[in-house]
Amino acid sequence: MPYSELSINELETELIEAKKEYEHLKGLNLNINMSRGQPCQEQLDLSMPMMDVLNSKADLRCEDGIDCRNYGVLGGINEAKKLLGDLIEVPAENIIIYGNSSINVMYDQISRSFVKGVMGSTPWCKLDKVKWLCPVPGYDRHFAITEYFGIEMINIPMNSDGPDMDLVEKLVSEDESIKGIWCVPKYSNPSGITYSKEVVDRFAHLRPKAKDFRIYWDNAYSVHHLYFDNPDYLDEILNECKKAGNPDIVYKFTSTSKISFPGSGIAALAASEANLVDIKNQLKIQTIGYDKVNQLRQVRYFKSLDGIKAQMKKHASILRPKFEAVETILDCNLTDLGFANWTKPHGGYFISFDGYTGTAKEIVSKCKEIGVLLTDAGAAYPYHNDPNDSNIRIAPSSPTLEDVKKAAYAFCIVCKMVTLNKMINEKREG
Amino acid sequence: MPYSELSINELETELIEAKKEYEHLKGLNLNINMSRGQPCQEQLDLSMPMMDVLNSKADLRCEDGIDCRNYGVLGGINEAKKLLGDLIEVPAENIIIYGNSSINVMYDQISRSFVKGVMGSTPWCKLDKVKWLCPVPGYDRHFAITEYFGIEMINIPMNSDGPDMDLVEKLVSEDESIKGIWCVPKYSNPSGITYSKEVVDRFAHLRPKAKDFRIYWDNAYSVHHLYFDNPDYLDEILNECKKAGNPDIVYKFTSTSKISFPGSGIAALAASEANLVDIKNQLKIQTIGYDKVNQLRQVRYFKSLDGIKAQMKKHASILRPKFEAVETILDCNLTDLGFANWTKPHGGYFISFDGYTGTAKEIVSKCKEIGVLLTDAGAAYPYHNDPNDSNIRIAPSSPTLEDVKKAAYAFCIVCKMVTLNKMINEKREG
Numbered sequence: 001m002p003y004s005e006l007s008i009n010e011l012e013t014e015l016i017e018a019k020k021e022y023e024h025l026k027g028l029n030l031n032i033n034m035s036r037g038q039p040c041q042e043q044l045d046l047s048m049p050m051m052d053v054l055n056s057k058a059d060l061r062c063e064d065g066i067d068c069r070n071y072g073v074l075g076g077i078n079e080a081k082k083l084l085g086d087l088i089e090v091p092a093e094n095i096i097i098y099g100n101s102s103i104n105v106m107y108d109q110i111s112r113s114f115v116k117g118v119m120g121s122t123p124w125c126k127l128d129k130v131k132w133l134c135p136v137p138g139y140d141r142h143f144a145i146t147e148y149f150g151i152e153m154i155n156i157p158m159n160s161d162g163p164d165m166d167l168v169e170k171l172v173s174e175d176e177s178i179k180g181i182w183c184v185p186k187y188s189n190p191s192g193i194t195y196s197k198e199v200v201d202r203f204a205h206l207r208p209k210a211k212d213f214r215i216y217w218d219n220a221y222s223v224h225h226l227y228f229d230n231p232d233y234l235d236e237i238l239n240e241c242k243k244a245g246n247p248d249i250v251y252k253f254t255s256t257s258k259i260s261f262p263g264s265g266i267a268a269l270a271a272s273e274a275n276l277v278d279i280k281n282q283l284k285i286q287t288i289g290y291d292k293v294n295q296l297r298q299v300r301y302f303k304s305l306d307g308i309k310a311q312m313k314k315h316a317s318i319l320r321p322k323f324e325a326v327e328t329i330l331d332c333n334l335t336d337l338g339f340a341n342w343t344k345p346h347g348g349y350f351i352s353f354d355g356y357t358g359t360a361k362e363i364v365s366k367c368k369e370i371g372v373l374l375t376d377a378g379a380a381y382p383y384h385n386d387p388n389d390s391n392i393r394i395a396p397s398s399p400t401l402e403d404v405k406k407a408a409y410a411f412c413i414v415c416k417m418v419t420l421n422k423m424i425n426e427k428r429e430g
Numbered sequence: 431m432p433y434s435e436l437s438i439n440e441l442e443t444e445l446i447e448a449k450k451e452y453e454h455l456k457g458l459n460l461n462i463n464m465s466r467g468q469p470c471q472e473q474l475d476l477s478m479p480m481m482d483v484l485n486s487k488a489d490l491r492c493e494d495g496i497d498c499r500n501y502g503v504l505g506g507i508n509e510a511k512k513l514l515g516d517l518i519e520v521p522a523e524n525i526i527i528y529g530n531s532s533i534n535v536m537y538d539q540i541s542r543s544f545v546k547g548v549m550g551s552t553p554w555c556k557l558d559k560v561k562w563l564c565p566v567p568g569y570d571r572h573f574a575i576t577e578y579f580g581i582e583m584i585n586i587p588m589n590s591d592g593p594d595m596d597l598v599e600k601l602v603s604e605d606e607s608i609k610g611i612w613c614v615p616k617y618s619n620p621s622g623i624t625y626s627k628e629v630v631d632r633f634a635h636l637r638p639k640a641k642d643f644r645i646y647w648d649n650a651y652s653v654h655h656l657y658f659d660n661p662d663y664l665d666e667i668l669n670e671c672k673k674a675g676n677p678d679i680v681y682k683f684t685s686t687s688k689i690s691f692p693g694s695g696i697a698a699l700a701a702s703e704a705n706l707v708d709i710k711n712q713l714k715i716q717t718i719g720y721d722k723v724n725q726l727r728q729v730r731y732f733k734s735l736d737g738i739k740a741q742m743k744k745h746a747s748i749l750r751p752k753f754e755a756v757e758t759i760l761d762c763n764l765t766d767l768g769f770a771n772w773t774k775p776h777g778g779y780f781i782s783f784d785g786y787t788g789t790a791k792e793i794v795s796k797c798k799e800i801g802v803l804l805t806d807a808g809a810a811y812p813y814h815n816d817p818n819d820s821n822i823r824i825a826p827s828s829p830t831l832e833d834v835k836k837a838a839y840a841f842c843i844v845c846k847m848v849t850l851n852k853m854i855n856e857k858r859e860g
Contacts, residue, residue, distance in 0.1 A: 036501070044499040048486040055485070056478040069474045069691040071466070099529045104717040114545050115555065115579065125545065125555035141718070148715040149545065261499040264723040285578040287534040288571075291721065293694040 002338030003419065008427045011420050018417035022370065025410050030371035032407040037189070037349035038398040039262055039315070046314050047260045050301040058300075060293060068292035074284055075276075076268070080295040084268040086305040088219050088254045089236040094270045096279065099290045102255040102267040106216060107145050109251055109269075112282045113179070114149060118212035119248065119278045124149075124179065133171060133181035135163040137352055137380030137391050139189040142182040142218070146382070153382035156181070158191055162199030172208035180214050186234045187221035190352040190380050190393040192345025194232035204240035206249060215250040221348040223312045224258060226320045232346050238270060247272040256298055258315070258349070259308055266290075266298050319349075322396040326351055326408045333412035339419050342394075351394040352380070356419040360389045366414045372407045432768030433849065438857045441850050448847035452800065455840050460801035462837040467619070467779035468828040469692055469745070476744050477690045480731040488730075490723060498722035504714055505706075506698070510725040514698040516735040518649050518684045519666040524700045526709065529720045532685040532697040536646060537575050539681055539699075542712045543609070544579060548642035549678065549708045554579075554609065563601060563611035565593040567782055567810030567821050569619040572612040572648070576812075583812035586611070588621055592629030602638035610644050616664045617651040620782040620810050620823040622775025624662035634670035636679060645680040653742045654688060655777040656750045662776050668700060677702040686728055688745070688779070689738055696720075696728050749779075752826040756781055756838045763842035769849050772824075781824040782810070786849040790819045796844045802837045 003011065054060065060068045062077040075081070076097025085092040098105050114124045124130045131152045134143060138158075146153055154171065157164045162185070172178050183203075185195040195203075203215055217237050225231040241250050248271075256265035271279065302308045327344050330353075334340050342353040355363060360377035367374050375393040378384040394411070396404045433441065484490065490498045492507040505511070506527025515522040528535045544554045554560045561582045564573060568588075576583055584601065587594045592615070602608050613633075615625040625633075633645055647667050655661040671680050678701075686695035701709065732738045757774050760783075764770050772783040785793060790807035797804050805823040808814040824841070826834045 038501055041497070044497065047499070051484055051486045051488065054481055056481045058481065067471070067474065069477070069693060071468055071687075071692045073693075100721045101717045101719075107716045111541055111545060115541060123555070125553070144715050148712070257501075261723060262501045263499060263503075263719055264721045282578070285574050286537045287531045289531075289693055291530045291694045291724065293691060294721065294724070 001336065003423055004338055008424060011424050011427070015417065015420040015424065018413055018420060021413045022366070022417050025413060026370045028406075030406060030410060032371060032399045032403045033373045034395050034399060034404070034407050035373045035375045036398065037258075037395050039258060040318065040398050040400070042318050043315055043397070044261060046311060047301075050260060050297060053300040054293065054297050060296060062292070062296055068296045071288045073289050073292055074280065074287070076290065077292050077295050077299075079299045080266060083299050083302060083304070083308075084254060084256070084266070085270070087308060088222050088252060088268075088270060090238050090252065090270040094238065094272070094276065096269045096276060096283070097290060097295055098267040098269065100257070100264055100267065100294075102218070102220065102253045102257065103141050103145070105253055105267050105269050106142070106218065108286070109214075109216070109279075110145060110149055110180075112279070113212065116282065118214065119274060121212035127177065129177045131175065131178045133163075133168060133178060134382050135182065136382070137190050137393070138182055139184055139218070140375070140379040142216070143382045146182070151179075154178070155382060158188070158193065160193055161196035162193065165199055165202040169202065169206065172206055172210070172213060174209065176209040178208065179210055179212055180216055182216050182218070184218045184220060185237070186219060186232060187224055187345055187348025189220070189348065190350035192343040192348050192350060192352065194234050194346075197235050200235040200237055200240055203237065203250075204244040204246055206246070208249075213249065217250050217252040219252055219254050220258070222254060223309060224315070224349070225312065225347040226316050226323055227346050228313050228316060230346070238272070242272070248274050251275065259311060260298060260301070264294065266295055319397055321401055322404045323351065325401060325405050326394060326396050329405060329408040329412060333409070334415060337416070340415060349395060349397050351396065353392040353394055354390050355392065355415055356422060357388045357390050359415070359418045359422050360386060360392050362418045362422075363392060363411075363414050366418055367411060370410060370414070372410050374411070431766065433853055434768055438854060441854050441857070445847065445850040445854065448843055448850060451843045452796070452847050455843060456800045458800075458836075460836060460840060462801060462829045462833045463803045464825050464829060464834070464837050465803045465805045466828065467688075467825050469688060470748065470828050470830070472748050473745055473827070474691060476741060477731075480690060480727060483730040484723065484727050490726060492722070492726055498726045501718045503719050503722055504710065504717070506720065507722050507725050507729075509729045510696060511698075513729050513732060513734070513738075514684060514686070514696070515700070517738060518652050518682060518698075518700060520668050520682065520700040524668065524702070524706065526699045526706060526713070527720060527725055528697040528699065530687070530694055530697065530724075532648070532650065532683045532687065533571050533575070535683055535697050535699050536572070536648065538716070539644075539646070539709075540575060540579055542709070543642065546712065548644065549704060551642035557607065559607045561605065561608045563593075563598060563608060564812050565612065566812070567620050567823070568612055569614055569648070570805070570809040572646070573812045576612070581609075584608070585812060588618070588623065590623055591626035592623065595629055595632040599632065599636065602636055602640070602643060604639065606639040608638065609640055609642060610646055612646050612648070614648045614650060615667070616649060616662060617654055617775055617778025619650070619778060620780035622773040622778050622780060622782060624664050624776075627665050630665040630667055630670055633667065633680075634674040634676055636676065638679075643679065647680050647682040649682055649684050650688070651778040652684060653739060654745070654779070655742065656746050656753055657776050658743050658746060660776070668702070672702070678704050681705065689741060690728060690731070694724065696725055749827055751831055752834045753781065755831060755835050756824060756826050759835060759838040759842060763839070764845060767846070770845060779825060779827050781826065783822040783824055784820050785822065785845055786852060787818045787820050789845070789848045789852050790816060790822050792848045792852075793822060793841075793844050796848055797841060800840060800844070802840050804841070
């Protein structure tokens with residue numbers, strides 16, 4: 001029966017039970033980290049054969065004969081552009097290959113815009129105010145970048161098919177100080193949703209007041225399906241923007257971090273030719289080139305998009321049971337109580353949980369006390385400020401399946417305990 | 431006999447000879463690149479065994495048990511800090527390990543200073559003017575960074591023991607808009623000189639008017655000796671600054687680019703604790719961490735500073751004959767003619783040539799016509815502006831020894847031809 005229909009006495013009885021179970025859990029000395037979207041040991045092992053593709057006998061020249069061991073090749077080797085282009089459905093000529101971190105690429109984009117502007121626009125550091133649209137809940141590392149640069153972040157509610165586009169269109173058309181929007185369009189972090197055709201189409205047709213407005217399209221989970229027989233579909237944004245006569249409005253990001261090794265993958269940016277010229281004018285000052293040996297290693301290992309997909313199926317078979325375990329345990333323990341809901345994503349790395357208003361911080365804190373580490377409450381919101389204090393990001397990838405089950409159960413008990421406590425106090429206060 | 435002592439008729443006779451030889455060289459269809467400090471094939475081959483140290487059977491955990499394949503470890507793994515700390519004589523705790531490019535690290539330092547200032551100072555983008563001291567001739571990629579950020583560059587003459595410190599001290603003590611100085615203190619690019627103890631001491635005792643002034647100490651060639659039995663000595667700047675009560679004034683940079691693979695080494699920054707705190711506050715926003723697998727690969731291969739030194743001796747034995755060939759050929763062909771001088775460095779990657787005033791551009795251009803590619807004339811000066819048009823950087827590392835000899839000889843002939851032409855015109859004009 002839903003908690004909302006219980007009397008204060010009934011709630012108190014439930015609370016006693018929950019507290020008892022909490023004390024029991026405390027005795028188990030759990031030590032489980034569900035705070036970050038980190039692949040687990042077993043997933044890391046999947047890429048170990050990659051360590052053998054380049055050995056001391058290997059020819060380290062790439063297809064066009066360039067020796068990958070030496071300096072140079074600013075935009076990345078052609079075969080890596082092709083592979084990552086295929087990964088995100090963009091021609092190789094629209095791709096730049098970077099180092100190991102797509103977050104670093106996004107940071108650099110914003111950093112350059114501050115110092116030099118975007119394709120000739122006023123450098124953002126010369127403006128009184130720069131604002132950014134942030135669909136929420138969203139990715140904490142995105143928000144950390146915009147916060148670092150002193151950019152004012154504006155929350156945009158997320159619907160089941162993407163950000164609230166009415167609001168996005170209205171704001172960007174009115175306010176020239178709005179220079180960008182963060183998007184994780186597929187298996188979104190943390191809500192797991194994928195943007196619909198209509199949403200992508202509306203993005204492609206945006207007519208922002210600021211000519212230097214850019215959509216930061218972080219396609220981090222393009223092939224990170226949990227269910228390969230029925231993956232989510234996402235329209236390709238670069239092509240849609242081009243068709244809409246709006247080719248320069250988007251930067252698209254990807255990496256092989258969660259395909260190969262998270263610390264040692266390769267990242268890429270895709271954009272229109274005009275954007276790439278702008279970017280390379282800076283890039284050639286910043287570096288002589290990124291690690292081509294690692295680019296070659298990734299290409300020689302995966303060979304093609306098919307190779308990547310085969311690898312992703314193996315990842316999915318490790319991750320899927322963990323997601324399903326969390327979902328099942330939450331279903332069994334919480335569904336009937338009616339105070340919370342959570343996502344059941346078809347891919348990506350997160351489950352987004354929405355509990356009773358005003359409980360998220362306390363839940364995360366109480367979980368930590370019994371050895372279950374969750375992402376900080378509020379992390380999925382700009383300035384770590386979840387206005388309802390209700391959202392918690394669950395990241396089931398890293399622990400073992402056994403630990404995921406224990407953590408999910410412990411999480412349910414803590415949710416009950418904290419929620420009951422809160423409800424009882426509210427009833428008492430009247 | 432020196433050209434300066436020849437009559438116009440004698441000069442013309444010499445010119446006819448030089449032109450004849452130039453035409454002969456043209457017929458050889460040379461194709462030799464001496465423009466960049468790129469290691470040659472043979473040097474790249476030295477590091478091939480590094481490709482075997484991490485294979486699919488290897489344990490990719492570092493000394494403290496962290497799995498290098500996963501996300502994290504922002505400042506680099508401890509054993510890499512230790513190795514690169516040993517390389518540049520700095521404790522591991524003063525080191526941050528980055529990606530594959532030390533130029534990128536320097537770029538990031540300046541970029542952050544523009545957006546956020548230095549340890550709480552006013553962000554440079556908010557200042558009317560930022561200036562920088564540039565010992566000349568110097569490294570073109572350094573100057574390209576400061577030029578990109580719109581920093582006004584001030585030439586500082588180089589003496590045989592380092593920059594003109596009287597001028598450096600005077601300028602930094604008077605002008606608060608001077609925020610930094612580029613230094614390649616050992617086997618300097620391109621002059622090959624190493625800063626004396628006195629120069630390092632005066633750097634350590636600098637009292638700049640700007641609190642956010644930093645010495646950019648690019649220790650790119652710390653162990654890049656050509657003569658291991660008699661290497662140049664350089665005082666360790668971080669320690670000297672600390673002793674002088676000036677611990678925060680310097681950033682020191684290094685990398686294994688010219689020790690292992692130029693495109694796939696690891697870079698590092700060394701600085702005081704207070705500087706590192708400032709830097710990491712930004713770094714944690716910019717990335718989750720750099721490529722730890724490559725850090726581990728480098729450490730497992732070189733093992734220790736001794737391992738690096740053994741490798742550098744092999745590099746030296748490849749490079750030394752090339753440098754000596756250039757020096758010998760220049761000696762035989764040009765010394766007696768009295769119009770040029772050049773450096774005979776004990777390490778590093780360059781010979782710096784100073785010819786007759788007003789000839790450098792023409793020499794580089796005429797060399798290019800016969801297939802000998804040199805660094806653009808003026809490249810060693812801010813804004814590519816060599817006030818005397820006399821300096822040329824010779825980079826003998828990349829071609830084969832045979833080609834280096836051919837290129838050096840061709841260079842001498844071109845120098846003669848262009849200089850004779852110039853001298854004859856000057857005499858005619860009176």
